[in-house]
Amino acid sequence: MPAEEFVAGWVSGALGLVLGHPFDTIKVLGFFKGMSFPIASIALVNSVLFGVYSNVLLALTTTPHQERWTHPPVYMDVFIAGCLGGFVQAYCLAPFDLIKVRLQNQTEPRAQLGSPRPRYRGPLHCMTSILQNEGPQGLFRGSGTLMLRDTPTLGIYFVSYEWLCRYYTPKDQNPNSATVLVAGGCAGIASWVTATPLDVIKCRMQMDGLKGRVYHGLLDCMVSSVQQEGPQVFFRGLIINSARAFPVNAVTFLSYEYLLRWWG
Numbered sequence: 058m059p060a061e062e063f064v065a066g067w068v069s070g071a072l073g074l075v076l077g078h079p080f081d082t083i084k085v086l087g088f089f090k091g092m093s094f095p096i097a098s099i100a101l102v103n104s105v106l107f108g109v110y111s112n113v114l115l116a117l118t119t120t121p122h123q124e125r126w127t128h129p130p131v132y133m134d135v136f137i138a139g140c141l142g143g144f145v146q147a148y149c150l151a152p153f154d155l156i157k158v159r160l161q162n163q164t165e166p167r168a169q170l171g172s173p174r175p176r177y178r179g180p181l182h183c184m185t186s187i188l189q190n191e192g193p194q195g196l197f198r199g200s201g202t203l204m205l206r207d208t209p210t211l212g213i214y215f216v217s218y219e220w221l222c223r224y225y226t227p228k229d230q231n232p233n234s235a236t237v238l239v240a241g242g243c244a245g246i247a248s249w250v251t252a253t254p255l256d257v258i259k260c261r262m263q264m265d266g267l268k269g270r271v272y273h274g275l276l277d278c279m280v281s282s283v284q285q286e287g288p289q290v291f292f293r294g295l296i297i298n299s300a301r302a303f304p305v306n307a308v309t310f311l312s313y314e315y316l317l318r319w320w321g
C-alpha cells in the first residue's frame with residue numbers, strides 16, 4: 058500500500074492548518090489560542106483522509122499516482138474514494154474536534170481575580186475531564202453527525218478539485234501551481250458550503266448538556282434549532298467557513314501535489 062500519500066497528507070494538512078487557524082478562532086477571539094493541539098491532530102486526520110482516498114482510488118482504477126493526470130479516473134470513482142476517505146477520517150477526527158469545540162466555546166476570561174475558573178485548563182485536561190464525567194463514549198459525542206457531515210462533502214471536495222484541475226489544464230499535462238491553488242481553494246469552499254448546515258448541528262451536539270439544553274438526537278437538535286432561530290440557523294458561519302476554506306485547502310493541495318511529485 059503506497060504510504061507516500063499518508064505522509065504527504067500529514068504535512069500538507071499541517072501547513073494548511075497553520076494558515077486557517079486564525080479564521081477558525083476569530084469567532085471567539087484570541088487568534089492563536091489552542092494552536093499546538095490542532096496542529097498535531099489535524100495533520101494526523103489529514104493523512105488518514107488523503108491516504109485512504111488515494112489508496113481506494115488506486116484500488117478502484119489501478120492507475121498509480123504518477124499517471125493520474127494522463128489516465129484520469131472517472132468522477133464516480135473519485136467521489137466514492139472521497140466519501141470513503143471522509144467516512145474514515147470522521148471517526149479519527151471526532152475526539153480531537155470535540156476537544157477543539159469545547160475549548161473554543163470556553164470564552165470566560167482567563168484567571169481574573171474573583172472570576173470562576175474556566176472548566177477546562179487545556180486540551181489534555183479537557184480530555185481527562187470528558188473521560189471522567191462522560192466516559193470514553195463521551196469523547197465521541199457528535200461523531201455520527203460528524204460522519205454525516207464529512208462523508209458526502211469530502212466526495213464533493215475531491216470531485217471539485219479534479220474537475221477544476223482538468224478544466225484548466227491542457228490534456229496529458231500536470232496542473233500548474235496556480236491551477237492547483239485555485240482548484241484546491243474552490244474545492245475547500247464547495248465542501249464547506251455543503252457541510253455548513255450539519256456543521257452547525259454537530260457543534261450543538263458536541264456542546265450538549267454543558268450549557269443546559271439537552272437534545273434527543275440529531276433530528277431533535279435540527280428541529281428545535283429551526284423552531285427557535287429559523288431556517289437561517291443552517292447558514293451560521295458560512296462566510297467565515299468559506300473565507301477560511303480557500304487558503305487552507307489551496308495550501309493543502311499544493312503541498313500535497315508537490316510532495317508527491319518530489320517523491321516521484
Ligand SMILES: C[N+](C)(C)CCCC[C@H](N)C(=O)O
Nearest residue numbers: 207210211248249252302305
Ligand atoms: C468536509 N469539511 C468541509 C468539513 C472539511 C473539508 C476540508 C478539509 C480541510 N482539512 C479543512 O479543514 O478545510
